[in-house]
Amino acid sequence: MNSSLLEKIASRQSGICLYGLVPPKQATPPAQLEAIVARQLERLRPLDVDGFIVYDVQDESDRTSAPRPFPFLPTIDPETYACEHLAPLAAPKVVYRCVQRDTRDGLVRWLEKVNEATPPRISVFVGVAHRRARVGVALAEAYSLARRHAPRLVLGGIAIAERHARDLAEHERILAKSDRGCRFFVTQAVYDVTSTKSLLSDFSLACRARNEPAAPVILTFSPCGSEKTLAFMKWLGIAFPRWLENDLRFAADPLVTSLDLCDRIFSEVWDYARDHGVPLGVNVESISIRKVEIEASLELLRSLRRRMG
Numbered sequence: 171m172n173s174s175l176l177e178k179i180a181s182r183q184s185g186i187c188l189y190g191l192v193p194p195k196q197a198t199p200p201a202q203l204e205a206i207v208a209r210q211l212e213r214l215r216p217l218d219v220d221g222f223i224v225y226d227v228q229d230e231s232d233r234t235s236a237p238r239p240f241p242f243l244p245t246i247d248p249e250t251y252a253c254e255h256l257a258p259l260a261a262p263k264v265v266y267r268c269v270q271r272d273t274r275d276g277l278v279r280w281l282e283k284v285n286e287a288t289p290p291r292i293s294v295f296v297g298v299a300h301r302r303a304r305v306g307v308a309l310a311e312a313y314s315l316a317r318r319h320a321p322r323l324v325l326g327g328i329a330i331a332e333r334h335a336r337d338l339a340e341h342e343r344i345l346a347k348s349d350r351g352c353r354f355f356v357t358q359a360v361y362d363v364t365s366t367k368s369l370l371s372d373f374s375l376a377c378r379a380r381n382e383p384a385a386p387v388i389l390t391f392s393p394c395g396s397e398k399t400l401a402f403m404k405w406l407g408i409a410f411p412r413w414l415e416n417d418l419r420f421a422a423d424p425l426v427t428s429l430d431l432c433d434r435i436f437s438e439v440w441d442y443a444r445d446h447g448v449p450l451g452v453n454v455e456s457i458s459i460r461k462v463e464i465e466a467s468l469e470l471l472r473s474l475r476r477r478m479g
Contacts, residue, residue, distance in 0.1 A: 175220040175262045176289060179324060179354050182383050184444070185478045186354070186451030188264065189214065189471055190223035190390065193251035196244045203246075207255045213468065218475060219261055223356070223453055224252040226266040226296060230406070239402045249280075264292045264326065264356075269312040270305050277307050278319050285320035294326040294356060313350035327352035329387060332409040334372070335365035341372040345380070354385055356453055359392040362409040363435045367442050374446040388451040389439060391432045391474065393466040394418055395425030399458045406457075425466050429473070436474050452478065 178186050191214075194206050214222065229242040246255075252263035269277060284291045295316070297309035307315070316323055327347040334340030344355055360366050370387065377384045394400050400418060404410065410418070414431060421427035436452065443450040452474045456467035 174289075175264075175292070176324060178220060179292075179386060182386055182449050184386070184449040184451065186386055186388055186449075187219050187471070187475050187478065188221050188223050188356075188388060188451070188453040189217055189219050189467075190225060190453050190455035192225045192227055193246040193248055193255075196246055198246075203255075211256070211258055213464070214256075214259055217468070217471065219471070220451075221262040221264050221292070222252075222256065222259060223264045223294075223455070224248040224256070224266065225455075226268045228268050228270075228296070234405065234407075236405055239398065239405055262289075262292055264294060266294045266296055268296045269307040269309060270296075270298045272307045272312070274307055274311070274315070277312060277315055281316055281320035281323065285322050287322075290322045290324050292324045292326065294328065296328060310350065313347070313352070317351055324353060325351045326354045326356055329355040329357045329369065330407075331357060331360065331362065331365040331369045332407060334369040335362070335409070338368075338372065340369050341376050344373055344385075345376055348385055352385070354388060354451075356388045357390050358406070359390045359403060359408045359455070359457070360435060360439070361394075361403075361414055361431070362411055363438055364411070365409060366435075366439055370439070370443050370446060370448050374448050377447070384448045386449040386451055387443070388453050389436065390453045390455060391436065391470060392455045392457045393425055393432065393463050393470055394428040395458065395460065395463045395466060399460075399463065400424075403457055425462065429466060429470055432470055433473055433477070437477060440477065 175186065194203055226248045227245050231238055248265050252265050256263060295309060295312050298305055316325060329344055330340060373384060394403060417427055418424050440450055454467050454471040454474065456464045
């Protein structure tokens, strides 16, 4: 890459390219874990990316009354997985951290540790999935503690276009997180182009009113190759317009259809964001553990990377 991820974030550049992954399950036997890591490194090393997102997965069963399509199993700590198992990957790691599981003292200890890292570490704090959930450290307090105990930590935030479609206030949440130290934002998987463009429109107008440049918004894309994957994505809160869901459900090859849809959605939103002064990037992930969908996510990453130039 021509400049580092830290430089691109600091200069609010368009074109940030990331690949996201979930650590293996905590209960994975050591020999099996070693094999999983080896396969991941083989897949990820050739990728032309600015960095890798390592997710901190929550149960989220308190967010909805619908049954979870797949059982929740705790994963390896993302910090450990990023810094130890994925250490052979030279690109920076963007480590997610669910602060609702933290105690205040535990979070402070972690912040003081990462503040000493060179180069500066990059992290995205995640709050509760639903207001009814048990809270360890509230998101606002976590940002405050980060400013105090880890001023070198580069913070990112979550942006959810579907939430904006409901209350038209997601751009205000983004600005509030910016004021608390967030320097870039990552969306959940995008399949609803209208709500995404609406969020970017309101965000652009709000930044103009404040006479400040917009922070980079990194759109997440995830292939959908089966009914099970579709059901899980909907359970996670990802919005699918009716026409698009029909196209996926009744496609001769849902995975090919999904890749085409993601490509078309990104192209439309990329042009829109450029015209409205919002620096856009991409993050590609595979929600499924099926090999064919993982390989499709790598194909999608390469395609979107080319579109960004």
